[in-house]
Amino acid sequence: MIINVKHIFLSLTTAVLIGACTAAPVPQADGTAQAEHPRRSALVPGVVNINVSEELAEELASGSLQTKSADVNSALCRLGAVKIERVFPDAGEWEPRHREAGLHRWFRIEFDPDSVPVTKAAEDLTSIPGVVSAEPERRIRKASYFNDPRASQQWAFYNHGYTPTKYAEGCDINVQNVWDTFTAGSSEVIVAVLDEGVQLNHEDLAPVCIPAGKNGSQSFIFGRTGSNIPVGDHGTHVAGIIAAVNNNGVGISSVAGGSDGKGGVRILSLAILMDDPEDPEKTIGGYTENAFVWAADHGALIANNSWGYVYDSEEDAMRGGIDDRLADAINYFIKYAGCDVKGNQLPNSLMKGGLVTFAAGNDEYRLGWPAAFDPVVAVGALASNYQRAHYTNYGNWVDICAPGGDLKLGPGILSSIANNEYASYQGTSMACPMVSGVAALLVSYYGGPGFTVNMLKERLIRGANKDKAPADLGPRLDALGAFAYGGKAAPDAPQGLTVDVSANTATYTWNVTPDSDDVKAYGYQMLVSDKKEALTALIPGSVPQGVKAKEVEGGYKKLGETVSGQFTGLEFTKQYYAAVSAYDYLGHISAVSAVVPFVTGENNPPIIEPKTPGDYVLKAYQTPAYRFYVIDPDGHKLNVDFSDESGACSISALLPDVDVIITGVKAPAGKYKATLTATDKYGAATAYSFQYEILPNHTPVLLKAAENVVFESKSATLKLNIPDYIYDEDEEPLKFKLSSSNTNAVTVSAKDNIVTVSAAGYGQSTIDVVASDVSGTSCDLEFQVLVRDPSLPVELFPVPVKKDLNIRPKEAGKLDVSISNKAGAVVFSGSADVTPFDPLVVDLSGQASGTYFVKLKGCGLDDSYNIVKI
Structure with a gap:
């Protein structure tokens, strides 16, 4: 079953009813007429599918709502039927095979959804003579969670335990050895992706996608059937996991995408659902059963289904089952894929029959449909650390599990999406194509005359790994295990063993060892003893007393290459004997190699x-x-x-x-x-001694004083290069402690050796720069900064004055001052040398309040000014 990504609504356009009957509401038990109101339901309103007898099938084949059967006419009239048609249309050259499978006896009836609930309609139709069964159309939806695109490593192919809290080493599908030893996928294998439409021209999928057309990829979506396939992220993601082109320098790798940059297995896109363009929260479904039949009739050997039925609750799912017409279609695919009209394997087909994989679903239910249908392979989802993904459905009906990601525990699964992009998703939707991809690899390698879907399924399931598999989720998908399944022969005895000695370390090197049923050995057992007879008499698989053993995996080494391993910690200057045995993935162990003597060396100092x-x-x-x-x-x-x-x-x-x-x-x-x-x-x-010298420290010294500065703008700045003022014999970068006595007027900052003084407002400030070295010795640079209004030739402050009157001229020099009251009496007369930084201060504390006249002469001044004394 599926995660609650979207509730699916379909609107079926009704046509004008042909004939004289009209639809009427169905009477309820209380005698009142009541129609079923639209709601978010797991069933499609206004659609029922019926399976009928041969006789009735002939009656209904024309699609007419008027038949020779009064019972049928009456029932169609009560429903307000607007359309009746074959579920599986006439198949041309494949029609005889369709009829043998009974597909021609399935019909879809569309009727007024307000006339009667679909469950009631199905019940009424089964009472008509000639109707074998009737079933509503159940909604479907995708089996994955969605999240924003992000970059991620494809841990599902090789998980080396990146981060222990999120990853567990070996929690992958064990496919890299298969690519190296057996196959990375053949273009003779076609995998049908029943899902959203695949972007057929995606940069990493285009070479392997079968074009849309009369005998190619198709859309089976309600109202959108044909060769115009609506593209979706979900379907493109699923296809990318199976068959994105490997080794092409673009995008991602895939399970069965070949190894030469040209592609591997091919993708047949069969669109059966899409996001509703008018409401992205809803999904439009399609003629799913027809897609299975199309896949079988157009060369597909594997059908991947990352979708499932919608249920309102777990109890609803537990009471559920697969629709009979879908079961017939799936059985048709399983029986006839790869076969001719008579059901015989085609000469150019790699397999007789087809494999159907289904995502178990993401509702955390104990049952999910159609995945629980026995003939299909139901796939559960693993997180990246061997744990059951939190969302996956589970139970003993799940056949196998594979990485599907779990964003609560770690990463999702990276694959392609529409518009030539890539994203990480989680879900049984991602686990299912892992299984389909490995199945495609198996068919690519073992396929040929006489190879059947049952042989494939046996290898796939029985070759899976039960170790660390969560309960109720089946064994873990193991690509190499599936290829090794059934092998009985042990590898040959290793050849070409040589030993290189360094002190008490011995490095063994030997040839990659052939295996008659697995191509090459999976791993090796290095052996060492100080007694030759302990190795020559050794029974394969045993490690007797006096013999040390070490396991070495073969990795991705090919036949004709060599493998190496080391024994460390041996005794110095001692005689030893070396040998190697080989084993396959199932644990069959070879005879030991020829025994090679060697002597360890002395211990050398560092x-x-x-x-x-x-x-x-x-x-x-x-x-x-x-x-x-x-x-x-x-x-x-x-x-x-x-x-x-x-x-x-x-x-x-x-x-x-x-x-x-x-x-x-x-x-x-x-x-x-x-x-x-x-x-x-x-x-x-080994000891190594050396001498070093720390030189004496020198205190920074003042080279010259900084001159006082007058700014005549509130935006003025001054930069001082400190090495022009302060010298440090050690040439070390000094640290500066800066201060301004009036930050409302002047601010100060430093970067590297440059001190910047900036005007902030009118006023005077003392700037202090203390330069310190690493030892804490320092040198002090102090100067005055005045920011004045350039429009004033002289500043008299404060005004009004209470005690001291400050007289600051713009220029330095001798200044004559005379202050008189309103009566003309002189209250102060004098002269002084003044500067902008040393104004003349006159004490007026003894004078009465009132207006006074200040006459100034000198320093560029010859004028009188009024002040107020308080």
Whole structure:
């Protein structure tokens, strides 16, 4: 069954009823007439499908609403029937096969949805002579969750446990060895994708998509049947998992997308559902059963179905089942795919019969349909850490599980979507094409005359892995396991063994070993002993006392290449004997190889070499790193120790590089000794000593004073290059502490060695720049900044004045001042040398309140000004 992505609504256009009957509401038990009101239902209103006898099928074949049967005419009239047609249209050359399968006896009746509930209509129709069964049209929907596109690695193909909380090593479909050893997919295999329409010209799918046309991809969507296929993200995503072109430098990889950049298995897009363009929250379904028949009649051997029925509740699903006409269509595909009209395998077909896969559904239900239909392969979903995906349906009816992603636990599944884009989705919709893709690989390799769908299904299911498979979800899809299934022969004994010795490490190298039924060995067992007879008499698979063994996987090595592995930790200067055995994926073990003698060497001490040239001399402010190259020639694990007389040193080791970091300020000036020691796990050690010198620190000094500054604009700035004013003999970058006594008038900032003074408003401020070195010694640079109004030749402040009157001229010089009251009496007379930074201050505290006249002469002034004394 399916996740609750969308509720599906379909509007069926009614036609004018031919004939004299009219539709009437169905009487209810209380005697009143009541019609079924539209609601979000799992059933399509106004549609019932019937299976009829041969005789009645002939009557209804014309599509006329008037038949020779009075019972049929009466029932159609009561329903307000507007249309009757064959569910499976005439198939031309395939019609005899369709009739043998009974497909011609299925008819779809469309009627006024307000006349009667579909369940009541189906019940009434079954009472008509000649009607074998009647069933409503159940809605379908996609079996995946949607989320925004994002980049992601395709962990489902190879999961090496990226992040332990989200990934588990080996939780994948184990397909890479299949690509390497067996096949990456053949263009002779066609997989039908019954889903949303696939973007047939997608950049990563175009070479493998069968074009839409008379005998190609088709749409079976209600009201949109034919070769014009509505494209959807979901269908394109499913197709990409199966067959996106591998090794073409574009987009993603897929399960069966070939290996030469040209493509592998082919995709037949059969659109059976789409988003409603008038309401994206709704889905429009289609003639699903016809799609299965089309797939069988047009070369498909596998039918992928990442969709399922809509149910209102789990209880509804538990009471559910598969529609009979869909069951007939699925059985038709399973029986006749790859066959001629008479049901015999076609000469050019790789398989007799077709495999149908279905997504189990995403409702967390104990049952889901049509996936629970026994002849199909029901697929549950795994998260990236072996856990059952939170959304998947489950139960003993689920045949197999595969990665479907779980965004609550980790990543989704990356694949193609419409408009040449890519996105990660989660759902049993993503797990299902994993299974279809592996099935396509099996057909590509094993297919041919006599190969049947039952053989395929047996390999697929019985070759799956029960290890770490969640309960009620079937075994885990295992591509290599499916290919290895049924193999009985052990690999040949390995050949070409050689041993290279370094101290107490022995490196074995041997040829990739053939296997008669698996092409090559899956893995190897390296063997070592100090007694030759322990290996020559060894029984395959056993490891007797006195023999050490180590497993080595064959990886992606091909026949004709070599495999290597190491034994470490052997005793030094001792005689040993080496051998190798091989095993296949099912655990069949070969005889041992020829035995090769070798002698281990002596333990060599570590090597320490300086990599930083020059003398180790630094200034107090410096923190240099001196690099040393530290290795063990025998490859043994090393422990690195360090001693230092000054306490100013630390080390950072990322072998083979060791950095000795000296922080000059942490120790007094002087010469010191340090020693670096490397010791291997067996006790062999090497020490390297060196001297370094920390030079004396010098205090920064003032070169010259900064002049006071007058700004005549509130947007004026001044930049001072501090090295012009302050000198540090050590040439170290100094740190600055800045202050402004009046930030309303002037602000100050620094970047690198440049101090910027900026006007903020009218007024005067003292700027202080304290430059400090790493030892904390400092030098002070102080100056005045005045921001004045350029329109005023002189500033008299404060006004009104209570005590001291400040007189600040624009220019420096001698200034004569005379202050008189309104009566003309002089209350102050005098002169002084003044500057903009040293104004003349006159004490008026002894004067009465009132208006005074200030006469100024000098400093560019010769004028009188009024002030108010309070």
